[in-house]
Amino acid sequence: MSKPIRKAAVIGSGVMGSGIAAHLANCGIECLLLDLVPKQLTVEETAKGLTLEHPAVRNRLAAGAIARLAKQKPAPLYDDSFAKRITPGNISDHLAQIAGVDWVIEVIVENQQAKQDLLAQIELHWKPGTFVTTNTSGISVNAMSAGCGEAFRRHFLGTHFFNPARYMKLLEFIPGEHTDPEVVAGLKQFCETRLGKTVVIAKDTPNFIANRIGTYGLLVTLQEMVDNGFRIEEVDAVTGPAMGRPKSATFRTLDLVGLDTFMHVANNVFTNVSDPQEKAVFDVPNVLKTMVERGWLGEKAGQGFYLKQKGADGGSVILSLDLAAMAYVPQRKVASVSLDAAKRAKGAGARTKALIEAGDKYSLLAWNILKKVLLYSADKVGEIAGSIHEIDEAMKWGFNWELGPFETWDAIGLAKSVERMEAEGDSVPAWVKAWIAEGHAAFYEKRDGGRFFVHDGQLRKLEMPPEAISLRELKEQGRVVRSNSGASLIDLGDGVACLEFHSPNNAIGADILHMIRQSTEAVRDGFDGLVIANQGKNFCVGANLVMLLMEAQDGEWDEIDGIIRLFQSTMYRLKRFEKPVVAAPHRMTLGGGVEACMPADQVIASAETYYGLVEVGVGLIPAGGGCKELALRASLSATHPEADIQPYVNRAFETIGLAKVSTSGHDAIRMGLMRPGDRVVTNPDHQIYEAKQAVLRLVQAGYEPEREEKFRVAGADGKSVLLTGAQAMRHGGYISEHDLKIAAKLAHVLAGGDVPAGTLVTEQYLLELEREAFLSLCGEPKTQQRMQHMLTKGKALRN
CATH class of the missing domain: 3.40.50.720 (NAD(P)-binding Rossmann-like Domain)
Incomplete structure (x- = not known):
């Protein structure tokens, strides 16, 4: 540049x-x-x-x-x-x-x-x-x-x-x-x-790539609904995750965008294209014009295709628009064989394939929409974009589709779907038929360690910058060193290995903890350093709560004690490991996910990292080293030996006690959950590369692991300060009696117990306090109720 x-x-x-x-x-x-x-x-x-x-x-x-x-x-x-x-x-x-x-x-x-x-x-x-x-x-x-x-x-x-x-x-x-x-x-x-x-x-054509194809897709969906008498909630059930699209599907998306904005975008194509058939599609339906005239513009106007109202019980009720009557009516539950088949399938491509092949009315709806979008996308290659890859990327990142049109076409079967299209009288672009005639089964192909795509009738290699490391591709290349059901150790090259979580929701259980231990052994013998990262939807949502609740309900206290000891000892081993460790969290990194990052020598976080010790939400406190680490950082923050550490302990107490979650990687540093020396990377595709470079810099600098030293705690006096604040919140009605009980346990741990203020303690001492508090809270019926509620409802219970 x-x-x-x-x-x-x-x-x-x-x-x-x-x-x-x-x-x-x-x-x-x-x-x-x-x-x-x-x-x-x-x-x-x-x-x-x-x-x-x-x-x-x-x-x-x-x-x-x-x-x-x-x-x-x-x-x-x-x-x-x-x-x-x-x-x-x-x-x-x-x-x-x-x-x-x-x-x-x-x-x-x-x-x-x-x-x-x-x-x-x-x-x-x-x-x-x-x-x-x-x-x-x-x-x-x-x-x-x-x-x-x-x-x-x-x-x-x-x-x-x-x-x-x-x-x-x-x-x-x-x-x-x-x-x-x-x-x-x-x-x-x-x-x-x-x-x-x-x-x-993109080419300089009306609405460029994403809005051109996305608007087309929304309009043909609306037309299919009108022509065949489907309800709004039926169409959204079909055109959401079942087709590899966002949960907002079609009509919630339109409400979010704004119907007036959508009309403007559609009219831009209508005005500037000459093909009569294409022009007809972009001629906005009368029903949409009527809604805009009435001011039913979507979310910004309070109503669009959906209307949110208060129900008889005081809760919210979402009504959907009956287009025939132009009136809002209660939604009806949508269920079918095709939707069930899509739910059972794994991956966006498999879901879409299952949906369109099931054979019921929703299956046919999905097929009629999908085939039009695929054919339109193929017809516009060269006109709106130079390649199919540009179109796929535009739709994935502009409209949040899980797969682009051509990736979707590959997933449902290129030759078979084209045969069906032609049997139904649809015109398939000549270049697509020529590609199939040459013996190709897909638009994208993997060969010679790379990914290729069709371009001007030939295969072109998809060139990726060195910063864009793909763990999936490395695994396909046979770079897995060790693996179990929860995690894998992958060779990133240049003497650096990557520990990847891949359990359900990347929740930490015994399988991941054992793989961390195995990984340190493998790295000790054959690598210079370790990156902890994955490319799942979220880095880690915490510990395996299902397993923990089952053990607590069965009264298996020795089992729970063993799990916590394993977690604590594994994190401690990671912190004292003789080779550099860099963690690379992204998006939701909660509870145990944060504790898995805290032992690292450096954290290279994605800018979109939502980072927090949220165990209080399920009636517990952090016990994988999270309390210990914040207490240690509080002590280190008071750099002068006589400085008051109480303000720093207060901050840690508030952060954990209120289950605060950062709004970004930068915010996690501001909150003290990450350190000033940790870094934030804006492009998530480059994050693992940057973490790898951080490991290599530490190696080059002659890495020496941090030695454990005793640190000061606030002690009994500091604990009293914390409890006074919690009791004031209880008296004010801001927290429940059980919240106060949890706060008392948390205060005991963060303050270092009932020792005199300024007492020097070891990390192991704080870990023992963590474990004792955690175990006692596991036995509380109200904590178990909170855990059950989180698992069934997906949100915290205040009891």
């Missing part, structure tokens, strides 16, 4: 613009956020005696957008303090400041003329070499920049972020006909590495 990006300017402070600015700030980029100058004073501004010329008024739109970031859900910022990296301004006074930035992003209203006018202003202040991009969702990039100079157009392209910018991984690049390929390559590398995006290259 010819120049680094250290500072950016976002022009347009609406939901999308402020979200993009927030994500740039998340990734350490200083950002100037500009918007129009208001034409009228607010009541509050008038009361303060401000005028339209006052800077606070002139910058109001951008400043207000920044202020709202901390209140938005889901949170646009990894940490609220990152808002300081965004400077508000206005286009009239501050546009000239873009001469000092490295990237300008236009995010104003979706109107071609307005964008053209703004680009003309930007060019007046543009510094040669600065990237300029537009965050359009469908307007032609070439048409937009037609009036700009050649040098400017070489540095101009479309960058279509998906909303919300922090969470949606897809970023569509739309180069113009004059865009310099080196500009595209450099910005692509930056967006993938620093912003954590999956970048796909």
Whole structure:
């Protein structure tokens, strides 16, 4: 890349613009956020005696957008303090400041003329070499920049972020006909590495890739429902996880997007394509137009295809829209042979295949929708994207499909499905039939240690950057060193091994603990260091609660004691291991998952890591070293030997006692659950690579394991302070009597028991306190009720 990006300017402070600015700030980029100058004073501004010329008024739109970031859900910022990296301004006074930035992003209203006018202003202040991009969702990039100079157009392209910018991984690049390929390559590398995006290259066509195919799919689904008299909840039951799609399926997705927004996107294709058949599909149905006219726009309006109301019992009831009567009615449960078959199948491809082959009415609905989307996707290869892989990636990361269209086609059987399509009178693109005729059974093939896909009638290798390590591919290459039902040790190369959890929900049980022990033996003999990571949906949701509850209900206290001793000793062994260990948690990392990371020499967390010691939610306290580690860190935080450690112990007590969970990896560091020396990686695909590099750096630095030393505890006096706070919460009605009992156990452990304040203790001493408290709580009926409730309801019980 010819120049680094250290500072950016976002022009347009609406939901999308402020979200993009927030994500740039998340990734350490200083950002100037500009918007129009208001034409009228607010009541509050008038009361303060401000005028339209006052800077606070002139910058109001951008400043207000920044202020709202901390209140938005889901949170646009990894940490609220990152808002300081965004400077508000206005286009009239501050546009000239873009001469000092490295990237300008236009995010104003979706109107071609307005964008053209703004680009003309930007060019007046543009510094040669600065990237300029537009965050359009469908307007032609070439048409937009037609009036700009050649040098400017070489540095101009479309960058279509998906909303919300922090969470949606897809970023569509739309180069113009004059865009310099080196500009595209450099910005692509930056967006993938620093912003954590999956970048796909789209052609400059209406709605680009994801919105073109996604909108088509939603419209043909709506048409199938109307033509065949299906209810809304029936369609959503079929077009959700059963087809490898999100739980929001079709109509909840439309409600979330907003029906007016969806209509705008559909109309953009309708207006700009010439094929009559395609045009007919994108002609929005009258029922949708009627809903928009009535203001039934979806979630933002309080009603759309679904309406949430209070039921007779005071709880929430969700009604669905009867399109024939245009009235909301109670939902009816949806069940069928095909849906049951899909639930039993493992993996998105197997679920979809089971669904369409079952032979009932829902099976036929799924097939009629799916085949149209597959054929449309195949027909658009070359027109909207250069390859099938770009289309697959766009749909997976833009619409959260588990498999892209062509991956889905492979999963259901390419030749067999094409034969069925043609038997039903559908026209299959010639290139698809030619590929099958050459003897190919799929669009993607594995050979010679790589993955290939069809491109222009030939197989092209799918080139992956070295940072994108795939544990699945390494296992397919025979790189497994040891394995059992819960975990595997995999050779990452360069003397580094990876311990991968793969139990159900990656919950920690005896199988994982035994594999950790076996892994340390294998690494001691044949590797330089160890990474603890996996690429499951979540890193680890905690210990195996099912097993623990069964043992507690049966009164098998020796068994539970043995399990906790095994957990504690395994984590202690990991902490004192003579070779470096780096943990790489991602997404939900709870309870025992956090305790599995705490012994590591360094944690390389994904930015989207939701990290917390949440055992109190099931009536317990952390007993795999979590309490011990926070007590130790409290002692170490008070660097002077005479310094008061009580504030640090109080913080640990509150963090565990309230079962706090971080909202990001950065937030976990702020909370003290991770250390200042731990790192956060934005791109989850690069996380294992970065963890591996951290191990290699530790090896190169001449790694020596941390020696155990005694540390100070708050003792009986500190315990009293903690209990006083808990009792005040009980008196105030904020916690139950059982919560208070748990808090007392937790206070006893974190304070180091009833010893005098400042007593030096060992880690083993704290582990014994943990284990005793945990065992006693396991025997409490109310704790067992909480465990049962969590397993059956998926949420905490307050009893």
